Every structure is written in structure tokens, then in C-alpha cells.
Amino acid sequence: MLGGAIGDASQPLVNLGGFNEFLLGREIVNCIAVDGANRKWIGTNSGVFLVSADGTEQLLFFNEDNSPLLSNIILSITIDGQTGEVFLGTDKGISSYRGTATQGTLTHGNVKVFPNPVRPEYTGQIAISGLVNNAQVKITDGAGRLIFETVALGGQAIWNGKGYGGNRAATGVYLVYSTDDTGKEDYVTKILFIQ
Template sequence: MWIGDKSISIKIVVNDDSVYSFVGFQDNHDPMSIAFLPYNELWLGAYYSGLRYRMGTGFPTTEELLYPVDDPDFAGPFLNITYQESDDRKYLWTGGMDGLYMYDYYWQDWFRYTNGLVEDVKVFRWNGTEWVNYYYYWYDEDGNPESRMGAGKSTQVNQVYVDQHGRKWIATNGGGISMLDEENDYFTNFTTENSSLPSDVVLSFAHNIYTGELFVGTAEGMCSFNIGAQINNGQGTGNIDDVVIYPNPFKPAEHSCIYFESRPYAKLPTGENMLYIYNLAGELVAELEESDHFRFFWDGKNIGKDVASGIYFFVLSSKSDKTYLNGKFAIIR
């Protein structure tokens, strides 16, 4: 077991309960986070002293610890370090006072995401001397900016969690949760205004990979979201009790839409599903993709025209395998 002590050093407790200790940061004894990456890569994050890493096995020494490539100007504290590997790309993610940091192993470059309140810059790149503008937030014709990290309120990142779909869940210190998509382009924000978060000061995450629940620790208590399970239980076809449908029956005169939500989520990998709606004649009347909140919404229209009252069938299926859920609902006009 490895323990980082902000005021002293790093301690390693081995199998016989003996303790090995070493100084991770010579300037300040302030280790805060420890990450073990593939290929015998060890990363350490500090409160004031930035990041260090080591390649190799066995007990490390202070002399073996290296500064990151080009030694960027970081602003800690680094409370969490995480790793992402997908296809032929590898990334290291962490966060500090002034944004979300990402190291791209392919390009061997460091990048910093911000909330874009200064010069509308979304991402900076470290050029070896300073952080320079890399690309900007996009504006539509009405001058409205796309969603900004930390809901545009906070740049401090307390934790980063990468899920099975490559989405980055970012705990911000005052801006709620920001989810960066798998392409590393767009943020979706969850705050006290649009979710069940008890506080916009988000401190930590813990993901139950079997049920899909993401437990969120905040300054005002804990809550949970379901972001999808990493392990598909392979239970095959589900039944109507596994899908929440509201309202049912759907009355378009009273409700703007009907929504479908898969429970338990372990049966379908959230983010990779489609919902198909059929009438009694077996004709496809709607084909839906999941929303940012991992539900399906339908307004009761087929190519812009209202569908008739009656019984309709749905099939909720995974893009990645043959798992599916099905059921029926009613529309009353």
C-alpha cells in the first residue's frame, strides 16, 4: 500500500507490515496523489510542487523521479491522476487550480483546458516555455458560447474519472460536474440547477462498474448518477420492468414528451444504445439516440407529424452487442 502524506513523504507498506519511506519532492514534502500506469509508469502529484514520474519497478528513489516532458508551469494541488488508453492513443489526465491538464503520449505535448473566461480560449498548449492558445470556444450565429468547463464558473479541478466510453467526468470546485466527451471537444455540465447535485463544489467520484452508479462527493453531501456499467452482465433480453417509461399513457396535450430510461443499467452500456418505436402494423415511426442525460425523449411525432392514438411498441437495443429490452406503451390524444 502506498500512502502520500502532504506534510512528510511517501510511505510504502509491504506484506510483512514493514514501512519504506522516501521523499517524492525535494523542494516541498507535499505528495497528494499516486497513480500506477501501464508499462511500469509511476506518477506522483503534489500540492505545490507539480508532477513527477518514474519508469521502472521496485522501490523508487528520489533521484529516479523525473520532471514531465518540457516541465510545464503547473498550478496544483494535484489531488488525482488518471490514465486513458483507447485504440492507438494514450492520455494522462489530472487537474489543478487553473484547469484540466492532459498529456498526449502520441504528440508528447501537454494541454490545459479552461472555462474560457479569459480570451475565450478552451485549450492551451505548453510550447516548452509558456502556455499558448491552441483552440477557442465556438460561437453560433447568435453569439452564444458552447458549454464551458465548470459551467463557466470554476477552473479548479478536484478529480477526473474516465469511464468505459472515454468520457471524462470532471469534479470542479464551484462549477459542478463537467463531462468532456470521448473526442475531447465538448463539455456537458451538471450543476445544482439541472441535476440532483447538492452542491456545485464537487470533491470526489467512485464508480460501481457493475451497476453503473457514479457516486459523487460534494461539500454538502453525496449523491449518485448512473453513467453505465463497465461490465455487461450478459443477461440478454430484459422485460418491461427494466425500463422506466413516463408518462404512460402519453398524452401529448398534457406532456411535451415521453421518456424511456433503462434500469438496471448493467444490462445495456449507457451511451451506446438506440430506441426504436413501432406501431401495431410493425411500421417504424421513430428512431432515437440517447440524450446527454442518458435517456430517450420522444415528442410523439413521425417526420414532424403527430402519430395517432393507440398502442406502440419499443425496442431499446445496444449498438455493440445483441442485448435488448422491449415493451409497449399507449398514446392518447
């Protein structure tokens, strides 16, 4: 990563399984794409890496063995900023992955919660999209108790449907409060949980 002075660069160390290693130590990098949260998707001959915005943490790694990738050789990466979908061009065809980061904006626009309502059989992630870039997001129950908070990944926040205690949200209406870092651009929407 580049530092403040000209020519001041360092190779970041990342913790992998309790061991510190150089990021992409021996990898051949074929392509790089940046998502809505400024994270880097790096295509190599061994698969694809997702690296944190500051380059100090490996967030994900996909290859043929741990994902539906058609090949480990990633030749191109394109990201749909509106949906967060990541398209991975390999030497054997295209694979896609539903990413969690979308392109944020300066104002809230067309905010959507999916799924909504959240039915008892659904156990996946809940996406709140259309948010301002890197919004502060707080979710409260009907009594106003804070049960979850996060920072949006670009224009989308992800919630696993659980509160701080690790329990799934009970039946009820939950309020989602979103604001930019100045507190001037804000938005409120609702999520219905059915158990």
C-alpha cells in the same frame, strides 16, 4: 486531450453560449469519473461538468445555483454502472443525480423499459436498460414505421416518448429493436403507451 505522438496534447475548445472557450479554462479539477458511455464527470471548486467521450463538448454543468447540489466544491465522484446514478461528494455532504449512461455488456441481459406502460400523466424520459454496449436502438409503431432511433449511452437508451415530428406517441404498442454494431447480438422488447 492526448494525440498520437508522445507529448502531443491539446486543450480542447468548447462552444459555450456561442463563444469558444478552453474546456475547464480556469477551473481547479478535484476529481474525474467516467460513466458507461465514456463521458467524463469532472468535479471542480465551481461545480461538476459532464464532458463528451471525446472531450470536445460540455454536455452539462451543475452548481448550487442550478441544481440541488449542497456545495460547489466537488471532492469525489462515484458512478453506479448498473443504474447510472452519479454520487457527488461535496465539502457539505453527498448529492446524487440520475445519469443517463449505464455500463454496457457484450450481450443483452435483463432488458428493462421504465416506465412501462407509459401513462398519460407521465412526461419524463423513458429508459431502456440492459442493452449491449452502445447499442443501435430503433423504435417502431405497430405498423412498423420507424419513429425514433438512437445509440445507447453505454447500456441504456433514453427516449422522450416523441416521434420525429415532435408529437408524443399515440396509444399503442411500440417495438424496441436493439443490436450491437455487428448486427449479431440483437433483442426486441415492447413499450405500451396509454393516452
